[in-house]
Amino acid sequence: MKKNEKMAGLAFLLLLGGLGLAALFIALFTELAEEVIDKEVAQFDNFIINGMEARASETLDKVMFVFTEMGSVWFLTVLSLVVLGVLGFKMKDKWGALFFVIAVGGGSLLTVLLKNLYVRERPSINPDIDAIGYSFPSGHSMGSLIFYGFVIYLVIRTQHRPWIKWMTVALLSALIIMIGSSRIYLGAHFPSDVLGGYMAGLIWLILNLVALEWIQWHGRSSVPPVHALRKLLGPLYRTVRTKIPFFNK
Template sequence: MLKNQNSISAKSAWASGLIFILLMLSVKANFSLLLKIDTGIISVVQSSFPSFETALMTIVTKIAEPSFAIVYAVIIAGILWFMRMRVDAIWTLATIGGGDVIAYICKEIVQRARPRWNQIIPESGYSFPSGHTFGAVIIVFLILWFFVSQLRSETLQKACQIILIIWVVLVMYSRVYLGAHYPSDVFGAFFLAIAWLAIARWLYNKLYDFVAQYVEPKAEGKHSQH
């Protein structure tokens, strides 16, 4: 159950939120230094396009499609509902849905155009923040909290954690490699996701009893009975 899992620390949440806001303001203001850093990183990442790497990054970015993230969240919520963790299931859907709304609003506020060079897979819409990265971070944390933490083997837990971290890095790298985003887009999405997850966890704790009384009547909405 989510309430039994370690949450994101307040320090990490505030730091992530602040970094995201600073990045968003810098992007909105077309800060020249940020653009120089972005283009410099892009030139390094896109220094060559070996066929195997391009194929791998294309597969990664397809798996991490924002629409698929919603599907993954629905599957996770379905499993939780079947396990009688109904508040957690509802929270999962609310977290991915609310997060997508926040990310969309940020895109509309900033309205950053996508990079105009070396786009292997043409993309439409605004660039900041990266929807792929945002969704990947949300899903990875859901998997960590609900499933990986339940593994009895600490070694297996560590292995799964490393694999999931590598996955997020691959998603972030793929978006820059394929020319769909600036590096600041993917980092902005990462920090926004961390901040949003911290807020969502806070809302979970505040609203658990209220929601539980409707979806878990036998538990009478009591934390202590879970």
């Protein structure tokens, strides 16, 4: 098999894997949402909330407030303009810029749609920490995962040294977790809201990245995807057919 056909086949398998992963998280999110509606997550929520309340302090209050601001609409909007500037003017990546807008902007609209679909009241209302409106899923958690997750994707695709990439991935992943944790600690969301926000954000992010990779792949590869997949899986199919009697009936 030619090398470019093999690489194209592997790329196509990764894209299919991404769609499969998105489907898995859609099923998990649906299950969680049903449990939220049926109020079957109270024990889970209370366990985590009680644990955070036991560790509360004035210093931690200030730290968590900083983290929650890093997932706020105004903060992510400012950072989004910076990312768009880098993608559009420095990297000349028009597709990357377009799908970044779709991911972040569409994610915000999806958050509003889901909140009004499930209509869950918050544990507390506090405009000072942007805790107004409905609770499920957490907008901060969903938005931060989409935004910082897209940035992680962009960093991984760069030519930087591996240790820089992995350090960036670790730091941004920790930031995403801390933003969600801050929403629980500050009483803005239930833990199940944050978990739902992460799931919904991951689904939307994966779908956008799969679409972006598909378009970019078509732009740089002349190998038809189905042809590449058939070439890649052909030897495996012939081996299975030879070894397993069922396929020879």
